Amino acid sequence: MSHQSKLRITSRYSLSKRDRRELAEKALSELGESYKEAIEKCNLVEVAKIREGDIEAVYFLDGVPAMLEHKVHGLLPALYYIYKAGVSPKLPSVYVDTGAVSRILNGADVMAPGIRKIEGEFSTGGKVVVKELEKGRPIAIGVALVESKNIPQMMKGKAITNVHYLGDEYWTLSI
Incomplete structure (x- = not known):
């Protein structure tokens, strides 16, 4: 491969x-x-x-x-x-549950219900590091579609656009 x-x-x-x-x-x-x-x-x-x-x-x-x-x-x-x-990076972070990780690593955007924890504040259009909740490792870099303060109340919908994730074409530049 x-x-x-x-x-x-x-x-x-x-x-x-x-x-x-x-x-x-x-x-x-x-x-x-x-x-x-x-x-x-x-x-x-x-x-x-x-x-x-x-x-x-x-x-x-x-x-x-x-x-x-x-x-x-x-x-x-x-x-x-x-x-x-x-x-x-000095950027805010969101932590996603285990169920969201595989989808994000396939390029999916981050859905609000999958976000379990938020560190820092961000507004719409802000850069965000997406981390797995269990070990705290970064798995993606995204851009916020909503303000951080609104995410806890969201029961559905996209919260962060996935711009770069582990294993994508930018990651493979390093191999």
Whole structure:
């Protein structure tokens, strides 16, 4: 079984010092201090431009996919980097029950009834880390469709759009 990515990468190149500084500042404001420090410490920062979909680019730190650039929502953390580098984005989290995990890992959006716990606050359009309740491991990165304060009262419906999940085409860029 091949883990070949289906993404159409149009170009991949190293960032200049200036572009690297700009990315570090953007990462600081959107993902937190740990991402800024990672960019400043690594030897090589590359960007791969992507042709289709909502993700426009993937940023690699020393060859490891670390961040995704979304057309609307800006920088998103790459799950592989969270696991490989042990870096945690400064983003709110939702914890989902075991029954929701397999669906999310197949690309399904996060349904409100599957959310068991919320850490932090987010508004509609906010970036959210989706974690499994049992072990607290990140399994997806999403964008909120509703405010965090409204989720506990929701008996049905989608709460978070699944943008990136373990095993997807962005994850396989690291294999």
